Amino acid sequence: MTFSPNRPARETVPSALRRRGTLAVAVVSAGVLLGGCSVANSDNAAGAGAAASDTLRVVLQQEPPTLEPCEANLTSTGVVDRSTVTEPLVERNPTSGELEPKLATGWKATGDKEWTFTLREGVTFHDGSGFTAEDAAATIERAVNSDLGCNVEGYVFGDDDLEVQAVNDTTLKVTTKQPDPILPLRISFLEVVPAETSATEKVREPVGTGPYQLESWDAGQKITLAAYDGYWGEKPAYAKAEYQWRSEGSVRAAMVTSGEADIAMGLSPEDNIGELGVPYPNNETVALRMHNDKAPFTDIRVRQAVNYAIDKESIVASLYGGRDKAAAQLVPAGVVGHNESLQPWPFDLEKAKQLVAEAKADGVDTSAQISLIVRTAQFPKIQELGQVIQEQLTQAGLNVKLKMLETSQHLKYQVRPFVEDEGALLHMTQHGNQAGDAAFTVDQYMLTDGAQSAFGTPELDAMIKKANAATGDGRQQAFEEIFAHQNEDVVQFAHIAHQTGMIGKAAGVDYTPNSSSGDELRLAEIKPAQ
Template structure:
């Protein structure tokens, strides 16, 4: 483990020292497709919120575009025992208000980030292994995990560091008004207009390489067509998540450049696994069912194989996604080769429904956001048609992400369409956050929106997370993924590719973790 970390640190140090090209006088204007919902960096663990926060707040450990680890506010880290990690912090770092950054700020952050009031999905999952934080001196921090936690540096790469002197008395509203938005990052906060934009200015005192842009605007443009029109007209310089159907045409447009990479986000369906059944799952006559059919494995298997994943990837996503039965692409650490893409078999699906006691099917509503993931609403509509063909009469209700996530977090959906990225590059991130039994005190199942629970699978997940040896841990993750495939806590659909469009004269590094960052953009050479 120590040798691995030393290798990562050497590589990261080289990357951290790389320059960003010439400094520009004009601003950089970025249009983000997802809705960013708060300036509080710990309010909601969602990619658009991360994209905004990463400009202002640094992390102890950082990630390169390929999701490999590199130094952030910590210059180095190592294990000094099986359960204790030591982090050496970067000297000379100051907050945007000029006060010095110290290890005490990190200790405060890891206490505060666990429990932000009214958060629809917080950061406790990243900190579940942190049992005790010891400030050795202003630039040395030790974290006791109580049991082996080999993924700790990967998980800490998600948690933005805030200051004790500002954050101790600050509420989420104080961040949203800008009062508390004081970070150590490459850009300083200027203004936030909810539902519209964030304005930033370069932090010339940042510890990292001088940034290429003196001002940055992050706009929220959730309509995909409007995003494309804005970059083609020169109204913005960078957009993320362009429509799949526009990519081929954009590749031949001399006004723009496309950057793409294989992604790490799975689009999946979460099934309500509680009794009584959700009000949106009923008998064919609309009356309540005596039991929740979504708890029946045969029903879940029927719903899964009634979905033509290849058709979704080819036609709805126009070959910008890859069908899957899990949540990692082939070749990734802990990808389970034994878990194939579920076959499309509507006839067998009908037979399974009959075996489960639903020969005439039942009715349900499939919920989906309409502005969060590429073609999210269209995917839901296509699945509804497939399910209706096997006798599960499916209506679709789509909502803006800002409304969708709140209702989903309260388990109001019988079935909901969600996406989950695994930028840690291993199976444990989804297993621990999405599949494990919802246990906030342990930081498990924080995003288990269906409230599925399987103690045997929980045991597999926890054992894998605590296994130091990389080879043994991978085998345990694969075994847990095989259990997942047999029990179907969620129904995976496809893994997205990631794409960005930049106007001519600007290039950007395509990131596997989907973050859209001014720090990755530069004047084209």
């Protein structure tokens, strides 16, 4: 990484103060991060004296395991961090799909493998120090090129490092190993942090440039944000924001209807939210990921049997009131690469039983225990869904044990390196492609070494590499072929449903949710109702 040799000194904040905000206190080991312990810079007096009208109260499904910015593509972290506490260089408009300026005011391809970004002037971090290209370059180095193990690396960038150069305070050059027509879209997933932020340890409480700064984190109770007086953009409508979390959807709904909360995430009409429930078309897809390293999933017939055994239409009708749509692939319509010709696997219990019996006759241990890994409170009725799937697969002749896990324990099964000493794994995943391009799905879920891929093939890897370099109609067709190949020849997944979302919104709040709301609730877009 090359930095500008004439970079001016930070203007007002001693380096010790910056370290106190980002390193000396906020940095904890990855293991401690997931344990959810408190840290010394959390003030437990969470602004109780603030007037209710000045405080936006949000209730989440679960406590974030961390607010580490390079983990912000994880829903439980990003719903607090993204474009609220921290900000990217480029931001995708979730309605139009267009890229819009954020900390960068412009970008263009300046070579086959080079992109140049012009950065916004007059931006400061929450500690008062100025934002420059050095911070942007260091953010990329930290999240993409280091050994920190950021989830965004595997999710967005894979194994390839980026060459970054801070030409001057307002100019950043990024060079890729191969031509990458969607690099600015990838860059939109990186939340910018100060250059001094550790590249060897993750932070739990970030310093960002967003409209709100972290005021306190009372572990197990609530997170409080305060509007940042030095914010470069429009001042947010609320002076404070407070996050609490409740695992039961009906409880979250009741907090809105009773006036205890202004926004409740992850609801369904069955939570008795009534007219205060606001549905929105999100782009989340629920699927089961099968690991093929242990029996019985070593045999493709068993993986096919899983697909036949799940009655997706009944699940959508009985658990989700017909609002969701049975899925045939990991991305819904509207995402580049979605294959309209694919149909969901039909429910055929007898076919599933036949395939299991054939595998057993050929020596496959179909009685081996399968652990169905499900994350508690990830989305409405997820425990009931897990129980239904367990029963349906049992009827097909498989031995399935349901394991409901909290977020911190679940991450060990969700991303590499996966748990290895537990036998066959069947992981329920909820994937949202907020970027609108299938590359952000197949790179992490289908490449042999993808961050959330349980296995892959050389042929599929080659298809993905070709698709990633394509543009226009060729790109669309290449990804369509990948999804078809997955269903026919790989069968790593049993797709269940494309979801719809719902939030609870108090009458005194003005906010229209969009397809990204479940992953990044941009507080600056929420205002008091007039």
